[in-house]
Amino acid sequence: MVASTHDADREILQRNEEVCSGRIVPDVITALDNHDMAVLWISPNEEWRTIRKALNTYLIHQHKLNTLRDLRQNVVEGMLEFLRESGRKKVAVDIGKLSFAVALNQMSNTCLSLNMTSYKSDDIGGFKTAVKTLMEVDGKFNMADIFPVLKPLDPQNIRRQAKVAYDWFDRVTTGFISERLKHRMSSLERFGDMLDSLLDYS
Numbered sequence: 001m002v003a004s005t006h007d008a009d010r011e012i013l014q015r016n017e018e019v020c021s022g023r024i025v026p027d028v029i030t031a032l033d034n035h036d037m038a039v040l041w042i043s044p045n046e047e048w049r050t051i052r053k054a055l056n057t058y059l060i061h062q063h064k065l066n067t068l069r070d071l072r073q074n075v076v077e078g079m080l081e082f083l084r085e086s087g088r089k090k091v092a093v094d095i096g097k098l099s100f101a102v103a104l105n106q107m108s109n110t111c112l113s114l115n116m117t118s119y120k121s122d123d124i125g126g127f128k129t130a131v132k133t134l135m136e137v138d139g140k141f142n143m144a145d146i147f148p149v150l151k152p153l154d155p156q157n158i159r160r161q162a163k164v165a166y167d168w169f170d171r172v173t174t175g176f177i178s179e180r181l182k183h184r185m186s187s188l189e190r191f192g193d194m195l196d197s198l199l200d201y202s
Contacts (some may be wrong), residue, residue, distance in 0.1 A: 023042075029041060030151075031159045033170070058197035059110075059194050068192075075105045078115070079101075082119040083098075101118075104117055110193065110194060111194045112191075112193060113192075180195055
């Protein structure tokens with residue numbers, strides 16, 4: 001859509017913002033059971049603004065990030081210690097695996113106040129597989145997006161592959177939330193991370 005006049009701009013951006021800002025949801029995304037609640041894909045309505053406000057407040061706000069800086073610093077120190085130990089033992093380090101583990105632990109410490117993986121273990125495999133699967137299927141050309149009549153058939157098996165990865169993430173996420181709810185019911189000290197904040201918000 002192209003607005004050729006100031007009046008047309010005003011009509012689009014001020015009076016018909018929600019209608020003109022709708023998002024086309026790729027078929028692969030519908031593998032998510034709750035894709036219609038994802039901030040990336042719902043229309044910019046009041047619900048979307050509420051979710052975005054919560055994310056801005058509890059995830060990417062500078063003050064919130066600063067309060068959790070020590071947790072992220074611990075991840076870096078853990079990585080450096082792992083590299084020193086590997087050097088002393090003259091053991092080769094898989095840089096790709098290490099980089100993924102550091103990024104994963106940085107994110108998990110911001111959101112959950114814990115490391116999701118150890119630099120020495122192979123339990124990172126599940127995360128790498130799920131992320132790789134989603135990156136591949138989300139980037140594939142999907143005939144069902146061009147010809148909607150094909151969506152029920154999923155002719156390229158894209159949605160089914162995505163569902164396996166999404167379901168894996170759902171199980172992991174549900175486990176973390178359940179553990180945190182048990183922690184809160186025990187009246188133990190709060191972590192003060194994003195998960196605590198979002199549980200308060202909800």
